[in-house]
Amino acid sequence: xxxxxxxxxxxxxxxxxxxxxxxxxxxxxxxxxxxxxxxxxxxxxxxxxxxxxxxxxxxxxxxxxxxxxxxxxxxxxxxxxxxxxxxxxxxxxxxxxxxxxxxxxxxxxxxxxxxxxxxxxxxxxxxxxxxxxxxxxxxxxxxxxxxxxxxxxxxxxxxxxxxxxxxxxxxxxxxxxxxxxxxxxxxxxxxxxxxxxxxxxxxxxxxxxxxxxxxxxxxxxxxxxxxxxxxxxxxxxxxxxxxxxxxxxxxxxxxxxxxxxxxxxxxxxxxxxxxxxxxxxxxxxxxxxxxxxxxxxxxxxxxxx
Numbered sequence: 001x002x003x004x005x006x007x008x009x010x011x012x013x014x015x016x017x018x019x020x021x022x023x024x025x026x027x028x029x030x031x032x033x034x035x036x037x038x039x040x041x042x043x044x045x046x047x048x049x050x051x052x053x054x055x056x057x058x059x060x061x062x063x064x065x066x067x068x069x070x071x072x073x074x075x076x077x078x079x080x081x082x083x084x085x086x087x088x089x090x091x092x093x094x095x096x097x098x099x100x101x102x103x104x105x106x107x108x109x110x111x112x113x114x115x116x117x118x119x120x121x122x123x124x125x126x127x128x129x130x131x132x133x134x135x136x137x138x139x140x141x142x143x144x145x146x147x148x149x150x151x152x153x154x155x156x157x158x159x160x161x162x163x164x165x166x167x168x169x170x171x172x173x174x175x176x177x178x179x180x181x182x183x184x185x186x187x188x189x190x191x192x193x194x195x196x197x198x199x200x201x202x203x204x205x206x207x208x209x210x211x212x213x214x215x216x217x218x219x220x221x222x223x224x225x226x227x228x229x230x231x232x233x234x235x236x237x238x239x240x241x242x243x244x245x246x247x248x249x250x251x252x253x254x255x256x257x258x259x260x261x262x263x264x265x266x267x268x269x270x271x272x273x274x275x276x277x278x279x280x281x282x283x284x285x286x287x288x289x290x291x292x293x294x295x296x297x298x299x300x301x302x303x304x305x
Contacts, residue, residue, distance in 0.1 A: 022056040023085050025049065026064065030082050031155060033071045041155055090286070102291035104135055110296060111140040113149060114162045115206065117234055118279065120258045121178065122162055129303045153284040159296060164213070165278040173288065175297070176280040177304040182214065183256060184268045185241060185249045193271040200228035202237045202249045214250045217274050235259050252277055 028038035029049075039049040057064055060081075065072040074082070110130070114122060119141055130137050144163060145152075150172060152158045165174055184191055186199075203212045211219065218224060228244070231237055234251055241249050242262035250270065261267075281300060287293040 019055065019059070022052055022059065023089060025052050026056060026078075027082070027086055027089060028155075029053065029065055029072055030074055030078060031151070033073065035072060041157075094289075102295065104133065104295060107135060107137055107292055107295065109138045109140060109159075111142070111158045112160050112162055113142045113144045113152065113158045115144045117204075117255055118162060121254050121279075125303050126300065129299065133299070149282070153282065154286075156284075156287075159283070159293065160300070161282040162279070163282065165280055168282060171285050172282050173285050174280055174282050175301065176278045177300070178254060178279040180252045180254045180277040180279055182250050182270050182274045182277070183253045184270050185238065185251060185256070185261070185265050186247065186268070187241070187245045187264050187266070188248070189266065191248065191268050191271055196248060196271045197223060197225055199225075199246055199248045200244075201225050202240060202244075202247055203227045203230045204232065204234050204237050204249075204251070205230060206232050213277075214274060218272065221273065223272065238262065238265070241265060250274070254279075 025038065025042060028041050029035065032038045032041065035049050035053070036046050039046045042049065044052075053064070060077075062077045063075050064078045065074055067073075110126075112122075112126075123139070123141060127139055130139075142158065144161060146163075149158075149161045149163075150168060153161060153172065162177070165176065168174075184196065188195070188199075191199075203214075205212050212230075215225070228247055229237075229240060231240070234249075234255055237249050237251070238259055238261065241247055242264055256267070281297070283293065283297065
């Protein structure tokens with residue numbers, strides 16, 4: 001149980017010397033580790049951010065952040081006070097929102113980071129659904145960057161990430177939307193396990209290096225294949241496949257439905273055991289009780305129910 005009544009009486013008279021507007025600035029710089037990004041998040045100029053930081057340093061009698069290269073790294077004192085300030089600001093924000101009446105018409109934007117191969121599966125249905133609700137929403141789709149997605153969700157630069165299910169830690173929530181499976185394309189008239197593992201493959205990934213998803217599953221079963229080519233888009237892979245009579249492409253079935261398939265190509269069930277793919281939305285856990293965010297999550301869930 002929380003001890004609400006502290007033994008030391010609150011000095012209410014001291015609050016006129018405290019500028020509470022400086023504390024969201026502290027959180028923004030702490031989490032962004034960058035003055036210009038914090039300024040952008042707070043919708044103020046970089047100059048105003050720097051001056052406000054100077055005032056907070058004087059108020060708390062500590063440097064708070066030290067510039068190291070392109071980053072502003074917190075001092076030990078800043079590390080110590082961050083959880084307390086974050087908790088206090090969240091509590092104030094929660095109190096301020098309790099009596100606010102949420103209406104769907106208050107939603108003006110929906111910002112989603114998504115891989116461009118997955119966008120055709122999700123966005124047409126998403127836009128159509130919200131148009132039927134007669135809401136004037138600006139839809140913003142941005143390219144998924146897995147290196148920054150947690151920070152982008154935490155700072156509300158995006159509302160959701162839509163991607164394949166994977167563990168991002170306890171601060172990120174996930175809900176499955178679409179279940180998919182891998183199928184195999186080739187000019188070959190038939191494919192079995194032995195042929196699949198010995199044939200040249202075309203792999204697709206937006207990353208420069210690292211195992212492809214299919215190869216992770218194969219490796220777990222002590223299997224491997226040979227990549228003839230690694231490219232960025234399935235549409236490119238299908239064009240090359242139509243030119244190469246022995247190559248094989250492994251592709252999610254829902255993505256294949258949205259692409260042009262050359263008549264020479266045949267589609268097969270995967271001859272090796274590849275698991276089901278769960279595609280869904282990720283969001284920052286602290287947004288769980290936010291009324292706007294809860295409304296958007298519920299509506300997106302309806303689309304793919």
